[in-house]
Amino acid sequence: MPLIIDGYNLLYAAGVVSSLDGSGTFEQDRLMLLELIRSVVDDEEIRQTVVVFDSAKAPPGLPRTVRYHDIVVHFASEYADADEMIEVLIERHAAPKRLTVVSSDHRVQRAARRRKATAIDSSHWISLMRRKRQAQNKAAQIPTKPMAPPSQSEVARWMREFSDVDVDQIARELKPLRKPAPPTPPAAKSDPKQRGGTDETEQPAVENPFPDDFEDEIRQLGSQLGGSVFSAEYLDEIAREFWDDEGNPPR
Numbered sequence: 001m002p003l004i005i006d007g008y009n010l011l012y013a014a015g016v017v018s019s020l021d022g023s024g025t026f027e028q029d030r031l032m033l034l035e036l037i038r039s040v041v042d043d044e045e046i047r048q049t050v051v052v053f054d055s056a057k058a059p060p061g062l063p064r065t066v067r068y069h070d071i072v073v074h075f076a077s078e079y080a081d082a083d084e085m086i087e088v089l090i091e092r093h094a095a096p097k098r099l100t101v102v103s104s105d106h107r108v109q110r111a112a113r114r115r116k117a118t119a120i121d122s123s124h125w126i127s128l129m130r131r132k133r134q135a136q137n138k139a140a141q142i143p144t145k146p147m148a149p150p151s152q153s154e155v156a157r158w159m160r161e162f163s164d165v166d167v168d169q170i171a172r173e174l175k176p177l178r179k180p181a182p183p184t185p186p187a188a189k190s191d192p193k194q195r196g197g198t199d200e201t202e203q204p205a206v207e208n209p210f211p212d213d214f215e216d217e218i219r220q221l222g223s224q225l226g227g228s229v230f231s232a233e234y235l236d237e238i239a240r241e242f243w244d245d246e247g248n249p250p251r
Helices: 007-013 026-040 082-092 106-114 122-140 152-161 167-174 214-224 232-242
Strands: 003-006 049-054 065-068 071-076 100-102 118-120
Touching: 003 007, 003 082, 007 026, 007 049, 007 082, 007 122, 026 049, 026 071, 026 122, 049 082, 071 082, 082 106, 100 106, 106 118, 118 122
Parallel strands: 003 049, 003 100, 049 071, 100 118
Antiparallel strands: 065 071
């Protein structure tokens, strides 16, 4: 955005006044102000920046218009003062709606508003620019991920830093231990109806808890008790409760 700045007006608002206490000169103050403007204005805008100084304190023999780096500097030698020259520059500007005029002078501000330009007080503008520059500097200090690969000198430096490191030893120390296998959970009981069949083949074999001659012992016990306590039919019924026809325990 193009800028027209009232030079001495901004100089006093920014506190660049070494010439007033005798510690410096107007020329030094002008250079300090121009450097201040360069430090707070973006590169794209600085090429569209014009600073106007009164000619009364202009250095003798200096051209009325000079360029300080990318800033155009006018000394209003052909005008009554800087305000009058700024009014003319505003009137002749090709795109006044994009123009910003920095001055605390009400006459200059009225001239800017007549052309629909933006008018801003010098003290307010310099405060805004300083805060903007501080925010940019703070953001620039945040480290970002490098996009380019490291240079050969950076690689060499890292090789020197880590040349004594035993990478294989570190890998062995960091190798994770094998975790023990988790215990197998007990088999859940299942409903044969839900599986669509019987569970005969899925039931674990049950060891016969009774000796093979258990039936004979029961019969002998019945004989010892007089033979009338356990009948043969009763003993056969008991036997069927513990074994099937093939001598296997019932399921």
